[in-house]
Amino acid sequence: MSNLNNLLNNKPGTYYLYNLDLVLNKTLIAQFHGIKYVCMQGSSDRAKEFAGKLAHEILDIDPRFFKPVNLFKGTRFECYRIGNILSVSHGMGTVSIITLLHNLTKLLHTANNTELEYIRIGTCGGININPGSIVITDTSYMPDLSSGYSMQVLGKDIIYPTNMNSSLNDRIFSCLPNKLPFSIYRGNSIAADDFYLGQARFDGVIKPHYDEKKRQEYFARASALNIYNIEMESTALAAFCNRASIPATMIAVTLLDRMHGDQITASDEEITDYADRAQQVVLSYLKSVR
Amino acid sequence: MNLKNLNPHIQNLEVDHLYHIGLDSSMDLASLFGNIKYVVFTLSNAEAGVVARQFAQIWYNITEEKFTYQPIYKTERFHMYKVGLTLIISIGVGMPSLLIGMNEVTKILMHIKHFDVTFFKIGFAGGIGVNPGDVIISNNVVNGKFEAIYNSIECGETFTYPTVLDHELANYLLYFNHSIGRKNVTIGTTLSTKDFYDEQARVNGALPITYTQQECDAYLTRAYEFGIRAIDMESLVFAGFCNQLEIAASIIGIVVVDRLEKDDIQITMNDQMEYLSSSSRILARYIKSICY
Numbered sequence: 001m002s003n004l005n006n007l008l009n010n011k012p013g014t015y016y017l018y019n020l021d022l023v024l025n026k027t028l029i030a031q032f033h034g035i036k037y038v039c040m041q042g043s044s045d046r047a048k049e050f051a052g053k054l055a056h057e058i059l060d061i062d063p064r065f066f067k068p069v070n071l072f073k074g075t076r077f078e079c080y081r082i083g084n085i086l087s088v089s090h091g092m093g094t095v096s097i098i099t100l101l102h103n104l105t106k107l108l109h110t111a112n113n114t115e116l117e118y119i120r121i122g123t124c125g126g127i128n129i130n131p132g133s134i135v136i137t138d139t140s141y142m143p144d145l146s147s148g149y150s151m152q153v154l155g156k157d158i159i160y161p162t163n164m165n166s167s168l169n170d171r172i173f174s175c176l177p178n179k180l181p182f183s184i185y186r187g188n189s190i191a192a193d194d195f196y197l198g199q200a201r202f203d204g205v206i207k208p209h210y211d212e213k214k215r216q217e218y219f220a221r222a223s224a225l226n227i228y229n230i231e232m233e234s235t236a237l238a239a240f241c242n243r244a245s246i247p248a249t250m251i252a253v254t255l256l257d258r259m260h261g262d263q264i265t266a267s268d269e270e271i272t273d274y275a276d277r278a279q280q281v282v283l284s285y286l287k288s289v290r
Numbered sequence: 291m292n293l294k295n296l297n298p299h300i301q302n303l304e305v306d307h308l309y310h311i312g313l314d315s316s317m318d319l320a321s322l323f324g325n326i327k328y329v330v331f332t333l334s335n336a337e338a339g340v341v342a343r344q345f346a347q348i349w350y351n352i353t354e355e356k357f358t359y360q361p362i363y364k365t366e367r368f369h370m371y372k373v374g375l376t377l378i379i380s381i382g383v384g385m386p387s388l389l390i391g392m393n394e395v396t397k398i399l400m401h402i403k404h405f406d407v408t409f410f411k412i413g414f415a416g417g418i419g420v421n422p423g424d425v426i427i428s429n430n431v432v433n434g435k436f437e438a439i440y441n442s443i444e445c446g447e448t449f450t451y452p453t454v455l456d457h458e459l460a461n462y463l464l465y466f467n468h469s470i471g472r473k474n475v476t477i478g479t480t481l482s483t484k485d486f487y488d489e490q491a492r493v494n495g496a497l498p499i500t501y502t503q504q505e506c507d508a509y510l511t512r513a514y515e516f517g518i519r520a521i522d523m524e525s526l527v528f529a530g531f532c533n534q535l536e537i538a539a540s541i542i543g544i545v546v547v548d549r550l551e552k553d554d555i556q557i558t559m560n561d562q563m564e565y566l567s568s569s570s571r572i573l574a575r576y577i578k579s580i581c582y
Contacts, residue, residue, distance in 0.1 A: 018546075
């Protein structure tokens, strides 16, 4: 059962979801009633593509003849519905995903969905694991290597816990096919607010303050905390879902091994293949729970 | 631009992949972007399209009845348009997303050794003591504690950068606007947060709130007294980035709600886009006036 803002029920003004450009009317509420699973990805293209796969695998709809329709009006995020599953895009970074989470959760709450699970299907950089590996996140860390998500609320710092839901992780893990052509790790993740300096890259436009030695030390400290990957959303997702009592996790695929470089040099085909791996892990789970 | 703070490691890369905008340094970037003097950052793809239309109308005197404008290159994450000497790019929601866009756009400029550039950010903002449709030009950006600094964690270590921008550029824009007469344009400070609800003192988020309406009112009143007129989720990093590289920059916020009155934004998307059009025309005319 979700734990949400009880002011919402008696505030008529909350009926316009600004960031989605949607008015919470009867038609919309009906459209979003009966949802159980929400899968979210950074890019709208990937959310749409995954919706096609869900339609094919779960509803047996041929994606060559039917295209899923975006249910959001604004252009910041997109949303597709397949049965009791939503495939949503959240943009890049903690700020973007938390904006989407608030709006989507208000919408799903108003549409009387009480048993929800949120799964982010992400791409990330790996730490000392092969490109194309999957990481299932236990706990998310800030880039200073402390766990939690820090917010400045009315001028004060508050740190919210960022553990993902371990029983959801267990369920996803238990649904994996026996033989997979790639490795799966269960461990921790870093969410940085900066793709370049925040992730200790040497290829941002601004000159770094650190050198290669410092970076190796940083990655070694991360590895000692059982951190396998770096991305840009998981702290916000975990903190939000902990506060809302919505089980959540992240399944992310590594596009490169950060021990060997900074640039994403994988070809478009390789990236599509890698992204598909993370989607297939989630698809196996969604097929098993039906 | 302060060349000393540009990253020397980029020169060692055989090819620099600008992953999120879909370009790389082996392309003929100079012929594509060599004449850029201005970059305008917007949030959503739709907003970039609206700004591009206004720029095209003012710069080339063309409208969409005769030409269609397509975003250029990879459109999966951001939409880019080029109109005359101006590059217009949408960068998504929030500081992390903007920072990716700013890094990659500035890397284009670095590759073509083109350093005389001015950055603008134009987008919607909550207002404090101002009305929907008002335009706030900002040269001062503060965080949730009203400090004009941006904290950045780099390789695990925290660094602090100032977020006060060039006052002259903001004053020029304001002065120039007198000749066009867009109403209700003023200069004010922008409060920039990493969250739309808790960090902006709203009580209408999805989560149980940890503060009272009275505390929100007191916080927003303090913000007003401090000189804050606009609230957004990007300007802090925009100013911090531009200061590190000494890029001339200014911020144009378009007010969509007065937060001293309410949390909810109730003006229609059409009205918002109309406000965005009239505000981006100030910028387009300003750029045209100094280039001709």
